[in-house]
Amino acid sequence: MRADAQRNAARLRAAAADLFQERGLQVSLKEIARHAGVSHGTLYNLFGSREALIDEVIADLAATRLGDAARAALACPDPWQGFAGYVTEVCELQATDPALGDVLTRRFPDASRLMAVCDNSFAAAESIIDRARRDGSLRPDFTASDLLFFLASHAPLARAAAAAGSDAWRRAVGFMLDGLRAPAGTPLPAEPMTPQQINHLLVEGAAAVSA
Incomplete structure (x- = not known):
């Protein structure tokens, strides 16, 4: 994984951890992407699905x-x-x-x-x-x-x-x-x-x- 992709993945994990624990696992993926400062497409490219992100973070x-x-x-x-x-x-x-x-x-x-x-x-x-x-x-x-x-x-x-x-x-x-x-x-x-x-x-x- 390229360095910029690694940074984006780390931002997404941190954002997901914050929002999941604040609001639950159904929080909008678009909101997680915004919180991380990346595009919605970047989230899907790196993790593929909500379930994969949940497994990674929770x-x-x-x-x-x-x-x-x-x-x-x-x-x-x-x-x-x-x-x-x-x-x-x-x-x-x-x-x-x-x-x-x-x-x-x-x-x-x-x-x-x-x-x-x-x-x-x-x-x-x-x-x-x-x-x-x-x-x-x-x-x-x-x-x-x-x-x-x-x-x-x-x-x-x-x-x-x-x-x-x-x-x-x-x-x-x-x-x-x-x-x-x-x-x-x-x-x-x-x-x-x-x-x-x-x-x-x-x-x-x-x-x-x-x-």
Whole structure:
């Protein structure tokens, strides 16, 4: 890559990182190009697509932050506290970091590196949940798919509340966690969604939002 192309690529990565974390992964590519001081065509010539730019800029950051949250949960001596801390940490990321909020809802399935991060995060959530279920502190019918469903529903409202200067999203998380303690469990009227159904739901939901 020529020196001028390397400089432009670096500007685009920096601009994308700023705007993705400020507004989410759906921010206009034209705006990213303007922020970087290059043409829209230069962005496409260097990265080819939004998904390629997301993979370049966000995948490693998401892997680090979500991985840190999962490792802290699994290292916690109390499985319930580890689970509750993980859910709260991830919900806080949704409220305060629009890019990571979009990561968790799998809105960009063609960003292959990012989807690998999502898959790893789902597997970690399964381990965190299983640990708390085996401990007897988490109701036995709660699954990682249930958590992903909650997170997908929570993301836009958490972001809106934070933007309005409110921590009300913490109340929703608190109510949800109280309802997940094993003593509070009552039979549920439906089975949890499968990972495939959840993925379909998130992809279709993202398409509907974008339409």
